[in-house]
Amino acid sequence: MTLKFEAWKAFEDIYDVLGNQEFQEALKRASTNNQAKVAKLLHERPELLGFAEEVRDLKRRSIEALGELIGKAMESLERAAAKPYYAGTAEEARTLIGKIIGSGKRIVMSKSMAATEIGLRSYLESLGNEVWETDLGEFLIQLEGSKPMHAIAPAVHMTREKASTLVAEKIKVQISRGSVEETVSAVRRFLRDKITTADVGISGANALAADTGAIVLVENESNIRLVTSTPPVHVAVVPVDKIVPTLVDAFKVAIVQAAYAGLYPPTYINIIAGPSSTADIEQVRVYGAQGPRELHVILLDNGRLKASRDPALKEQLYCIRCGRCQFECPVWVHTANTWGGPTYGGPMGIVWTAITLDPVEAGKLSYLCLGCGRCDEACPMNINISRELRHLKTLATQALRRS
Numbered sequence: 001m002t003l004k005f006e007a008w009k010a011f012e013d014i015y016d017v018l019g020n021q022e023f024q025e026a027l028k029r030a031s032t033n034n035q036a037k038v039a040k041l042l043h044e045r046p047e048l049l050g051f052a053e054e055v056r057d058l059k060r061r062s063i064e065a066l067g068e069l070i071g072k073a074m075e076s077l078e079r080a081a082a083k084p085y086y087a088g089t090a091e092e093a094r095t096l097i098g099k100i101i102g103s104g105k106r107i108v109m110s111k112s113m114a115a116t117e118i119g120l121r122s123y124l125e126s127l128g129n130e131v132w133e134t135d136l137g138e139f140l141i142q143l144e145g146s147k148p149m150h151a152i153a154p155a156v157h158m159t160r161e162k163a164s165t166l167v168a169e170k171i172k173v174q175i176s177r178g179s180v181e182e183t184v185s186a187v188r189r190f191l192r193d194k195i196t197t198a199d200v201g202i203s204g205a206n207a208l209a210a211d212t213g214a215i216v217l218v219e220n221e222s223n224i225r226l227v228t229s230t231p232p233v234h235v236a237v238v239p240v241d242k243i244v245p246t247l248v249d250a251f252k253v254a255i256v257q258a259a260y261a262g263l264y265p266p267t268y269i270n271i272i273a274g275p276s277s278t279a280d281i282e283q284v285r286v287y288g289a290q291g292p293r294e295l296h297v298i299l300l301d302n303g304r305l306k307a308s309r310d311p312a313l314k315e316q317l318y319c320i321r322c323g324r325c326q327f328e329c330p331v332w333v334h335t336a337n338t339w340g341g342p343t344y345g346g347p348m349g350i351v352w353t354a355i356t357l358d359p360v361e362a363g364k365l366s367y368l369c370l371g372c373g374r375c376d377e378a379c380p381m382n383i384n385i386s387r388e389l390r391h392l393k394t395l396a397t398q399a400l401r402r403s
């Protein structure tokens with residue numbers, strides 16, 4: 001299975017959503033609410049600005065030493081009794097995970113852009129597995145058969161009316177049209193059975209600490225807690241740009257990501273440093289106590305190490321996927337992630353598409369960028385996204401001239 005992407009085809013989707021009133025209304029509601037929430041939070045808690053500066057510095061140092069950190073993380077994961085794997089490409093990652101899981105399993109997933117990047121859900125289904133997304137937004141995307149429309153709010157393009165109707169139709173339950181409470185409750189009941197009977201849980205990560213091999217995951221729904229602790233096997237897909245030197249660094253990344261996503265304080269921060277175990281009987285360590293007995297960690301490269309050596313693109317690897325630049329972008333607030341590539345979207349998404357898939361195709365999409373620089377100002381990592389987009393425009397223009 002090869003993931004291909006042609007930019008000109010994406011323009012058809014963009015034109016479609018520009019004429020879709022419900023899509024536009026949902027984006028307007030979400031971006032207005034989110035912008036106000038984050039502005040208020042940063043005003044009331046200026047210490048978060050200082051945290052963001054610290055994280056930018058530690059991300060810069062981490063990306064400079066990325067190759068070394070990958071090696072350290074692999075060693076630490078082994079020490080923690082996890083099984084680490086390095087995947088150079090999306091295809092390698094899929095194959096590794098396919099071998100770990102096999103077929104005929106029930107799999108529950110927590111929201112992971114990395115999993116979307118490698119086409120994991122459809123690949124596992126093609127092997128004969130039953131796969132369920134457990135993040136509410138991602139579950140709505142699965143029911144709709146679409147793609148995530150924002151880094152932390154996948155179903156940002158759906159109004160409450162659309163979400164309730166979709167859930168009622170697809171899982172065959174009664175929900176009052178537009179009732180968020182009833183929609184959440186129906187999804188909870190439906191997914192609870194899938195989670196408690198699943199063979200495998202799959203997660204992403206907000207950060208991975210090279211010193212301990214600990215994975216840090218931040219959330220509000222508690223689905224990540226359940227997915228990573230209920231099934232007997234946990235597979236984590238961790239893009240290598242998320243590796244930072246220490247557990248304290250990883251914790252800071254999670255705090256800043258939550259704050260700039262408008263979810264501060266986050267309800268839960270999960271730290272997972274190995275499979276569950278007990279040594280309560282004669283101090284003999286046995287794995288598989290109440291949580292998973294196996295933890296497999298796929299360190300996904302897919303263009304990132306190469307980008308870390310590219311002066312025009314390496315800043316993007318500081319990105320903590322908070323989605324701030326998307327809500328602030330005057331183009332994204334009308335297109336959502338229909339603009340950006342098959343997985344990522346908006347200003348940051350175009351650059352991620354360039355890194356993980358195809359710089360020239362990504363460059364064609366950057367023609368829609370207005371060059372206003374609002375993404376640069378909003379980004380907690382001070383990434384000069386508009387400069388990266390200009391670079392990609394140049395690449396695409398050169399390629400078009402040659403063709």
Ligand code: SF4
Binds near residue numbers: 320322324
């Ligand atoms: S580029 Fe910056 S603002 Fe955009 S998602 Fe990444 S860290 Fe957040």
